[in-house]
Amino acid sequence: MKSETIIYWVVSALKPFRRNKIPPEKKIRGVELYLRGLSYRQTARILKISHVTVWEAVQKLAEAVYKPKILAVKKQRNFIAVDETVIKINGKKRYLWAAIDVESKEVLAVWITTVRNWWIARDFILVVLKSCEGQPVFLVDRASWYKSAFKSLRLGYLHVTFGPRNSVERWFRTLKERTKRFWNNFRGKDWRRVHRFVFLFAFWYNFVRIHSSFGDPPGDVTEWLQEVMPQLS
Numbered sequence: 224m225k226s227e228t229i230i231y232w233v234v235s236a237l238k239p240f241r242r243n244k245i246p247p248e249k250k251i252r253g254v255e256l257y258l259r260g261l262s263y264r265q266t267a268r269i270l271k272i273s274h275v276t277v278w279e280a281v282q283k284l285a286e287a288v289y290k291p292k293i294l295a296v297k298k299q300r301n302f303i304a305v306d307e308t309v310i311k312i313n314g315k316k317r318y319l320w321a322a323i324d325v326e327s328k329e330v331l332a333v334w335i336t337t338v339r340n341w342w343i344a345r346d347f348i349l350v351v352l353k354s355c356e357g358q359p360v361f362l363v364d365r366a367s368w369y370k371s372a373f374k375s376l377r378l379g380y381l382h383v384t385f386g387p388r389n390s391v392e393r394w395f396r397t398l399k400e401r402t403k404r405f406w407n408n409f410r411g412k413d414w415r416r417v418h419r420f421v422f423l424f425a426f427w428y429n430f431v432r433i434h435s436s437f438g439d440p441p442g443d444v445t446e447w448l449q450e451v452m453p454q455l456s
Contacts, residue, residue, distance in 0.1 A: 341371035
């Protein structure tokens, strides 16, 4: 299925765009090109629309998919890789947290924080569990905050520095391959806009981008829509 078709389904359901002279199909194509790596201005030149229109389409779709705060539907999950990496927002160091289902390759949650410690790790894990049935085993590195977080939650975890846990590191590389266009330094007065962009990128990774392991996206967007629409009605 074409990526624009998947985004069109989401746009039809969530209705993020205001009506104007620009056809929604162009806005959808603009979002897709931007997430694939083009700049706002490059995308605008290809589609013969203004870069402001492209920017607005990306922001509106990001707000719409972020609103239910669900990246993946709740299902049985066996192994989940969790890690954090450093990003910059307006030149200041921040921490981007991510959790990946090792088997399905779905991104289950993303967070951005100013510090990293065990109670932030604990709260992040609680968010991840909202997309899980059963008792998944978490795969983490030897950072002390994970040990304390899992101990407080009485959850099983394994220290893994290679193999299955690489799935979350590969996702970080995929994201940074996209953000290197602006030197991995997000700019904006509102850091929540950065969070929504990362969330949108994870959504695109889950439901639109073709994963090399499967020949399809990791997640099913129809299942996601079925889960989130009752919350938005």
